[in-house]
Amino acid sequence: MLFEGHVLDDGTCLVMSRLLLSVAITVWVSILTLPAQTVSQQPPADRKAARMQIIEGPVLESTTHNSAIIRWKTNTGRSVIEHSVVHYGTHPKDLSSKAESINRWNRNLPYMIHRVQVMKLAPRTTYYYTVESVRGDGTSLGGRSDAINQFTTRQHP
Numbered sequence: 001m002l003f004e005g006h007v008l009d010d011g012t013c014l015v016m017s018r019l020l021l022s023v024a025i026t027v028w029v030s031i032l033t034l035p036a037q038t039v040s041q042q043p044p045a046d047r048k049a050a051r052m053q054i055i056e057g058p059v060l061e062s063t064t065h066n067s068a069i070i071r072w073k074t075n076t077g078r079s080v081i082e083h084s085v086v087h088y089g090t091h092p093k094d095l096s097s098k099a100e101s102i103n104r105w106n107r108n109l110p111y112m113i114h115r116v117q118v119m120k121l122a123p124r125t126t127y128y129y130t131v132e133s134v135r136g137d138g139t140s141l142g143g144r145s146d147a148i149n150q151f152t153t154r155q156h157p
Contacts, residue, residue: 058145065123065154076110084114084131086130089128090126092128099119101116127153131145
């Protein structure tokens with residue numbers, strides 16, 4: 001084999017081994033030392049004054065016997081990565097269960113669509129819910145629904 005220490009008469013194996021090693025080291029060092037692309041967590045200056053608000057929904061997108069998908073749209077993203085949260089429960093005064101989804105804001109759009117799948121629900125049960133957008137640490141970004149909505153899961157097939 002060429003790379004098991006055999007050297008051709010003209011030294012090609014040694015040159016190729018050094019070249020491959022040099023390329024591998026260059027790639028490795030580049031990956032470790034080049035600064036990662038960072039994106040500001042703040043919206044552009046012209047959007048900074050706008051407070052996030054729900055402009056569409058929340059609505060029940062779909063439901064099964066044990067899950068549901070809730071969707072809503074906010075007027076703007078407040079950070080590059082947000083958590084879309086659904087607070088839910090079987091009584092409108094107890095929305096202590098929580099489902100969430102991580103969303104990435106496309107800065108080319110003036111809005112963000114939030115979709116959260118709520119799972120492990122009971123069949124033929126009415127659930128009540130509100131929605132909100134939060135940072136990864138749980139700090140609210142606005143875009144919280146005031147109304148308590150409801151849906152009922154389907155019968156088990």
